[in-house]
Amino acid sequence: LIVSLTTEAEPAVVERALAGLGLWVRRLEADGRVQFYVEPGSARVNAAEVSRVPGVAWLAAEPSPHPLVDAQGPAVRVDDVSIGGDAALVLLAGPCSVESETQIHGIAERLAGFGVEFLRGGAFKTRTSPYSFQGHGEPALGWLRDAADAAGMKVVTEVLAPAQAEVVARHADLIQIGSRNMQNSALLAAASARGRPILLKRGMASSLEEWLLAGEYCLLHGAPAVVFCERGIRSFDPHTRNLLDLGAVALLAHVYGLPVVVDPSHATGRRDLLLPLSRAAVAAGAAGVMVETHPSPADSASDAAQALPLDEFGRLAHAIRSGPTAAAVDVD
Amino acid sequence: LIVSLTTEAEPAVVERALAGLGLWVRRLEADGRVQFYVEPGSARVNAAEVSRVPGVAWLAAEPSPHPLVDAQGPAVRVDDVSIGGDAALVLLAGPCSVESETQIHGIAERLAGFGVEFLRGGAFKTRTSPYSFQGHGEPALGWLRDAADAAGMKVVTEVLAPAQAEVVARHADLIQIGSRNMQNSALLAAASARGRPILLKRGMASSLEEWLLAGEYCLLHGAPAVVFCERGIRSFDPHTRNLLDLGAVALLAHVYGLPVVVDPSHATGRRDLLLPLSRAAVAAGAAGVMVETHPSPADSASDAAQALPLDEFGRLAHAIRSGPTAAAVDVD
Amino acid sequence: LIVSLTTEAEPAVVERALAGLGLWVRRLEADGRVQFYVEPGSARVNAAEVSRVPGVAWLAAEPSPHPLVDAQGPAVRVDDVSIGGDAALVLLAGPCSVESETQIHGIAERLAGFGVEFLRGGAFKTRTSPYSFQGHGEPALGWLRDAADAAGMKVVTEVLAPAQAEVVARHADLIQIGSRNMQNSALLAAASARGRPILLKRGMASSLEEWLLAGEYCLLHGAPAVVFCERGIRSFDPHTRNLLDLGAVALLAHVYGLPVVVDPSHATGRRDLLLPLSRAAVAAGAAGVMVETHPSPADSASDAAQALPLDEFGRLAHAIRSGPTAAAVDVD
C-alpha cells in the first residue's frame, strides 16, 4: 500500500493513526511532501478503513499475484470428504513407502479403525540419495488404491514426474506434490491437468508468496482445488529435522482463508514431538494432520526413525481429535 | 550416543533396531568393524532401552553441558505464582514501554480485571536505532511496581546493563533478559546474582543448546530459577516479523521438562495472528503467554503496530483461557 | 569419525591432540571409557595422521555417500573447453531468455568478442509466477545453437522437464539444471541419460551434502560430468536477492576437488555487486563465472533489473580476467 496525503494533512498524525491500525509503515519524503509505504507483511487491514483515516488522500495497492488462489475459499472437497472450513479435522496417515500388498492392506484396516480419512503411502519415492529405496512404482499404486477401497478410505500419494501424472491420477483422490518439487513448474502443470485436487507441500525454504504462486500454477493448469501442506522448513538447529512454521499455517488459514494440512513427521523427524505439535497445528488453524506410521518401524523400507508404530498412532489420533478443535478463531 | 557392537552382532540388524526406536543413526566402519553414532537431535530414548537391543555391547554418551538447567524441573515459583508444571496458564501483558504513571496504573487495573498475573512494561528499552525512544528509566520502574501492587499483580521487566541489575531486582518479581542480550554473559551474571528468577528470551538465531547454556549461566550465577521465553527467530519471510518456533517450545516443555512462555507479539508483529498462535503455543506446551497491549496503540511511544488494544486483549485473554489446556501431553 | 582409545590412553591428552589437528571433537563416555566423535564439518585431516596420535586405538569412518562425485576430479571437458583444474577461468554469459533470433545472434557476436566461452539463454523458463513469460521453447533452442555456432561458442541452457531432455541435449553442450529442480530426481535422471555434462545449480536452501548427492544422481544416470553452480541461497537480508555462499565454493574447489561456477547475477540481483563478487568467487576457487547480460535491459523480457548492459559486461569480463586486486572496483 502506498498512502498519499491530502495537502493539509499532518504527516505525524496520519503516521500514528496508520500504526494504530496495526500497519508497518515506512515514511518517505521529498521537498516537504510525505508518503507512506505499508509493508506487505503487515496485519490485514480493510482498505476502506485505511482510506477513512483523516488526512489520507488516496491509496495505491498491489494487485494480488494469485487471483485464483484468492478465489478458492477455505474448504475443499475430495470426493466425499471435506478439508477445511467448517469440516471436522481430517487425518492422513500411512507408511513412508508402500512396501507390499499385504503390508498396505493391513495398515489401511488399522487406520480405518482409528478414523483416518486418507491413506498415504509412497509408490514413487524421491530420495536425497540415488542409492536409497525409490519405491515400488506403479504396482504399489494399485495396492494402495485397493487397500484404501477395501477400508473405505481415500488415497493421497505423490507424483514425481509428468509422465506419471496420468497413472497417479487414476489411483489417487488427492495428488501430492512434494517439497522438492514445489517449484517444478512442468510437474505442477502435468499433475494439475488431470482434474484431481492437489496437496501442495511447501518447499524447503519457500516464502509464503512462492508457495501461493505454486498453488496458482495448479489452479491455472486445471486443478479443481489446492490443499496446502506445511512440513517444516530448513533450520539451523539440529534438534529437529526441520522447523515447523505454524505462523505460516495461521496465515494461510486465518488471513488467506485457505485449507492447510500439517505434516509433523517430516517437520520434526521425532516421534516424541508429534502429539504436542499436532495439537498446536490444529490450534493454529490446520484442517488436517498427516503422520507417517508403520506396523513395525524397525522393518520399514525408509524413514524408520520417524515412523510412529501403528498402536501409538492410534493413541495419537484419539488424542488429537479429543483436543482443541479446528474451529476458526478470529480477533476482531 | 556412540553404540559399539558385540563381536557376533549383525550390524544391519542392530541398525534397523536402533532406527526402529526412533533414533537417527549414522553408520561408521573400519576393517569390517561397525559403530553407530546417534545424532543428538534424535527422539529421546532411554539409554537402558538402547542397551537392551541385541548386539549392543556398550554405549558412550555425551555428558549434558547444562546440569543445573536439567535439574531445575518443569515448574517455577515467582513469589506466589507458579509457572509451568501443573500450574494454570499464566498471562503476562502490558505496554511496550511504561509511558507515564497514569498510563501504567490504568493499564494494570484493566489487565488485573482480565486475570493477567504479570504486568510487563519497559523502563529501560533496547532499540535497534539509537534515535528511538529508550524508555523513562528508573522512575518508570517505580510507576510499574506501584501499578502492579495496586492491582495485585507481579512485575516482569527487562534489564539492559549490569549497573541496572540492583534497581531492576528491587522493583521486579521476574527479571527479563531480552533477545539481544541472551549471550551477554556479563549481564546474565549480574542479573542472576540478585536472587530473582529470570525470564530468558531466546536470541534471534540461537540454537536450543545455546539457549539452554544461557540458562545455565543464570543458574550458576545465582538465579533461583529460569523461565524460557520463545519470541520468534530470524526468518526469510517478510509476512511475519519473526518466525515462531513452537517445535522449540514443545522440546523444552516435553523433552527437557522446562517452563516456557511464548511471546506471539514479537514473534509475528501482527495482531491478526495473536489468537491462533497463542492457542497453538499453549497446545505445544507453553506455560504462559506474553502479549503487548496498549489502551490506544496509535498513541504508543513504541511498537504501535504490534500492540493489541486493551479491549481486544480482554477478548484474547478469555479465548486463550477457554481454549486448549496446557496439560502435559506425552506419547508413550 | 569415531575415535576409540587404547586402554592406557589419557583421554584429555588425546582430545587436545585431535583438536590441535583442527578437528571438532565431541567427547562421549561411559563407565570411565571415553570415545570421541569428530564432526563431519571439521577440516579435512588425513585419517593416517589421526591414527598416529598416541593413544588412538582405531578409527571408524563414514563411507562417502557420493563415490562417483568423489571420483570425478577437478576438471571437466565440455567439447573442447575445460572447466576447472588448471584451466583458465571460463565465462558463461547471455540474456535471461532467448527473445528472438536476431537478438541472440547479436548478443553472441558481442560476447565472443569479449572472450566468453559459453552462451547462455533460456528457451524453457521456469518462473515463480505462472503469469510470467515462460520462454519461446524449442524454436529458441535452435536460435541459441545457431548463434553460438556462428560465434564459435558453446551453449548452456536449462531443461525443465524430462520430455525436453532429448531436444535440449541436441542443442546444448552443457545442460543446466536450475535451483528449483536440484532435487527433481526424475529430471536429473532424464537429463543425465543424454550423455551431456550437467551444470547443476544449487537449490535455494540445499546443504552441501544434498548438492553433492544430486550430483551423484547425475553421474549414476549417465552424465559424463557435473559442474556445480553456486547461485546464492535463501537469506533473511533484503539487501541482496540471495546470499552468495563462497565458503561452499571454497569447499567444493579446495576440499572436494570439484569444478564450481558462480552466478553472481542470481546471487545478488544487483549490478553494482557483480564485479567485487565475481573477483571474490574466483579467489575462493570458482572455475567460471556466469552473468546475465542484455543489450538493453529495459527491453528485456525477464529479469531486467539484474541484467548487465552488454557494454558494461565487456568491462566486467576484462576486469575479472585481469585478476582480482583489493582496489575499489565499480561498474558504472
Add this chain to the structure above:
Amino acid sequence: LIVSLTTEAEPAVVERALAGLGLWVRRLEADGRVQFYVEPGSARVNAAEVSRVPGVAWLAAEPSPHPLVDAQGPAVRVDDVSIGGDAALVLLAGPCSVESETQIHGIAERLAGFGVEFLRGGAFKTRTSPYSFQGHGEPALGWLRDAADAAGMKVVTEVLAPAQAEVVARHADLIQIGSRNMQNSALLAAASARGRPILLKRGMASSLEEWLLAGEYCLLHGAPAVVFCERGIRSFDPHTRNLLDLGAVALLAHVYGLPVVVDPSHATGRRDLLLPLSRAAVAAGAAGVMVETHPSPADSASDAAQALPLDEFGRLAHAIRSGPTAAAVDVD
C-alpha cells in the same frame, strides 16, 4: 523510493525504464493511477538519474536511519595505522585468549615478523558455556599491551561489560565488540564513550541495517570511528561453523563506502578454508583480515581446532599479501 508519475505518463514504459536502471520495482495502483515502489535492496541508482526518466513526476525517499555512519567515510585511522580506503591490506592476528605473559610476547614477536599490524587476544572471553575458560581478565590486558608495544604493534581486544570499558580502552587501540553483543546498547555506549575506534563484529543473524544502526550507536556515543567486521552468520549447513557473507562485505565496502574487516577463522572454524576465503574477502572489498593463530593449537586454552599454527599463519599472511590468483591454494 516511491515514484509518482505525470498524468500523461505511460506506466508500462516508465516501469521498464526503471527496471532497466537496475531497480527492483513493485507496481501499485488505484482507479487507473499507478505508483511504483522501489525496494530498498535494489542496486544504488542516483536519484537524479531516476528523476530524469520520462514520465516520472516526483520521488519520495526514505531518509537514512544512520546519518553518522553514512558520513564516516571509507578509511579510518587507528593511531598511525589506516584501515580502508586506499590503505594497504591490514592483518589482525593472535591467539583466541591471552594465556600468559610469555605466550603473548612470543606470539607478538613472530607476528610482527610476518608484518601483522594488530595483535589480537582475549582477556575477557565470552563463551557459550559458563564452564568454558573465561579469560585471565585485567592482567592479560597488560601482557597484551606490553607484548604489542615491544613488537611495535597495535592492540585490538574485546570488551564484555560497561564496567570494563575504561580499562580496556586504556590498553587497546581498537576496542572490539563481539557478535553476541552487537545489539547490547549499554555496552556500545560505554565502549564508545572512551574515544577509541570500535571494531564492530556483526551479530549472528543481523541484517545489514541492524549492523549499520549498531555502528550509529557507537558514533553517536562518542566513538571516533567504526570498523565493521564480518565473521560469518548462522547457517543450516554443518560443513562450516558459520556462513561467510561476502556479499555484505562488498555492500559495505563498495556501496556504503565503509571499512570492513573479515574474520575467516570464526566464519568457518576450519583451517583448510582460511586461505581461499581470505583472498576472496580481499577481492570482495575487505580492508583487513583477522585470523586466530597459536604457536601450538593443541595446547590452546580455547578454540584449539580453529587456530592456525604460527608457522602456517606466516605462509598464509605472505600468500594473502602477495595477492589473490585463481590458482589452487592450500595451507599444509
